[in-house]
Amino acid sequence: MWYFRSPQIIFGEDSLDFxxxxxxxxxxxxxxxxxAKLGLPSLVKEHISDAIFHTIDEIPEEPSFxxxxxxxxxxxxxxxxxxxxxxxxSVIDSAKILYFKIMRPDLDYYSLTPLEPLNIKGKMRFIAxxxxxxxxxxxxxxxxxxxxxxxxxxxxxxxxxxxxxxILDPRMVGDLPDRLLKSTVTDALTHAIEGATxxxxxxxxxxxxxxxxxxITHNVKLALTDRKNLEARSMLQISASMGGLSFxxxxxxxxxxxxxxxxxxxxxxxxxxxxxxLEPVIDFNSDSVANIYEKLNLSFSGEFRKETxxxxxxxxxxxxxxxxxxxxxxxxxxxxxxxxxxxxxxxLESTGIIGNPxxxxxxxxxxxxxxxxx
Amino acid sequence: MAKFPSEEWMNEFVNILKSSETxxxxxxxxxxxxTFIVTPESSGERSYAMWFDLYHGECRDAKFFDDVSxxxxxxxxxxxxxxxxxxxxxxxxxPIRGLMTGKFKLGGPMMKIMRYTKAxxxxxxxxxxxxxxx
Numbered sequence: 001m002w003y004f005r006s007p008q009i010i011f012g013e014d015s016l017d018f019x020x021x022x023x024x025x026x027x028x029x030x031x032x033x034x035x036a037k038l039g040l041p042s043l044v045k046e047h048i049s050d051a052i053f054h055t056i057d058e059i060p061e062e063p064s065f066x067x068x069x070x071x072x073x074x075x076x077x078x079x080x081x082x083x084x085x086x087x088x089x090s091v092i093d094s095a096k097i098l099y100f101k102i103m104r105p106d107l108d109y110y111s112l113t114p115l116e117p118l119n120i121k122g123k124m125r126f127i128a129x130x131x132x133x134x135x136x137x138x139x140x141x142x143x144x145x146x147x148x149x150x151x152x153x154x155x156x157x158x159x160x161x162x163x164x165x166x167i168l169d170p171r172m173v174g175d176l177p178d179r180l181l182k183s184t185v186t187d188a189l190t191h192a193i194e195g196a197t198x199x200x201x202x203x204x205x206x207x208x209x210x211x212x213x214x215x216i217t218h219n220v221k222l223a224l225t226d227r228k229n230l231e232a233r234s235m236l237q238i239s240a241s242m243g244g245l246s247f248x249x250x251x252x253x254x255x256x257x258x259x260x261x262x263x264x265x266x267x268x269x270x271x272x273x274x275x276x277x278l279e280p281v282i283d284f285n286s287d288s289v290a291n292i293y294e295k296l297n298l299s300f301s302g303e304f305r306k307e308t309x310x311x312x313x314x315x316x317x318x319x320x321x322x323x324x325x326x327x328x329x330x331x332x333x334x335x336x337x338x339x340x341x342x343x344x345x346x347x348l349e350s351t352g353i354i355g356n357p358x359x360x361x362x363x364x365x366x367x368x369x370x371x372x373x374x
Numbered sequence: 375m376a377k378f379p380s381e382e383w384m385n386e387f388v389n390i391l392k393s394s395e396t397x398x399x400x401x402x403x404x405x406x407x408x409t410f411i412v413t414p415e416s417s418g419e420r421s422y423a424m425w426f427d428l429y430h431g432e433c434r435d436a437k438f439f440d441d442v443s444x445x446x447x448x449x450x451x452x453x454x455x456x457x458x459x460x461x462x463x464x465x466x467x468x469p470i471r472g473l474m475t476g477k478f479k480l481g482g483p484m485m486k487i488m489r490y491t492k493a494x495x496x497x498x499x500x501x502x503x504x505x506x507x508x
Contacts, residue, residue: 001475002471110484111484113488114474115473154488155488349488350491351491353491354470359396361399
């Protein structure tokens with residue numbers, strides 16, 4: 001027995017218009033300063049009439065519990081009927097945790113597990129509007145939070161924090177800078193590869209992953225070279241949601257376990273951090289899921305497809321200027337060695353370890369990180 | 375072949391656990407006891423428990439109970455009805471997915487268990503390695 005869970009997804013041109021069909025009186029908007037400055041929350045608000053807003057626009061990149069906690073106490077008598085997340089993974093994940101804390105102030109953050117009912121679903125509407133093309137958080141029931149004290153990322157999850165609606169309006173990613181587009185596409189690609197091959201994979205996660213890879217590889221070049229091409233960006237948005245649905249309905253794997261630990265220790269962006277480990281992890285898993293890797297490879301567009309999945313991914317990551325070794329991140333060998341043990345330990349604590357299709361031990365991780373430690 | 379649940383089965387489980395390098399490595403910092411509980415499927419049926427004292431990758435002690443009220447309070451518990459334990463031992467249920475689908479229940483502080491998911495999985499997976507009769 002297993003489940004397939006998904007929000008209702010509204011996508012394509014003018015999809016923000018959907019907001020006009022909902023009755024909203026008191027709305028919490030969760031976003032960040034940059035997006036607020038760019039006017040994206042204002043664009044969303046234009047589609048909501050006669051509502052009172054409480055805007056939280058101070059979500060930092062890779063937020064910690066304390067970054068989120070200060071916003072969980074709403075003004076007296078402000079009882080929201082809707083929470084809207086407008087942003088990338090950090091914002092949407094923070095909104096999931098705020099949604100939980102607003103509904104259940106009596107519980108601590110560690111109650112956010114898939115093992116116990118929270119009884120919050122349906123009591124407040126939750127809408128996610130992504131502004132990047134990779135997180136997949138708008139379609140997942142996971143939330144990643146930084147634990148800065150222990151230099152790790154906590155992977156929280158509950159089916160009750162999945163958004164009710166995900167709105168993929170291409171205008172929200174129309175001005176996404178190239179570097180952010182490349183990093184988040186790398187994230188979406190990693191979600192698809194790991195969602196399709198996790199030990200909890202299923203026909204839904206595989207199918208969505210294959211299509212996500214196809215959409216990414218057929219549209220990424222166009223989205224970067226023709227910045228006015230909203231159709232290509234829309235396809236990347238959809239691919240990101242498909243990647244999110246893929247891993248959320250199966251599991252993340254070793255590239256995420258390593259990428260979360262690496263990103264947290266060295267404070268590097270999530271997308272490129274997980275992408276860094278994609279090729280060595282494919283090498284490591286290749287005997288366990290060879291047939292799925294072959295199918296994933298066939299989903300690549302002709303432009304990026306090579307003989308093997310690993311080679312195809314290398315060609316795509318090169319196009320995306322994704323770092324392939326620590327040097328590309330500006331990390332010295334000495335810095336890396338000094339935190340190597342922590343990297344191994346934190347990786348072993350990740351839930352990605354149990355979702356990986358091949359059993360992973362400490363010595364395996366040592367060999368994998370040696371490949372990127374140049 | 376050991377009958378499940380029984381003291382003999384528990385001892386076999388402990389032997390396999392002690393020889394597991396994978397478990398020892400994954401649980402090298404773990405401190406805390408855990409009880410496996412076989413809950414009754416209908417009223418009048420008996421419940422059983424196996425208590426394990428786990429410390430830094432070692433199982434220091436284990437006890438079998440055919441009266442659950444006598445089990446010492448442990449840091450963690452993993453409980454489910456016999457039919458689900460049978461499926462788990464036969465490898466038909468993944469121990470973590472078993473929790474997520476409500477076939478098993480986990481008791482204890484989540485904050486701690488989240489850091490030891492591999493150790494927890496290895497521990498329960500070891501049950502599938504015991505040659506068992508039902």
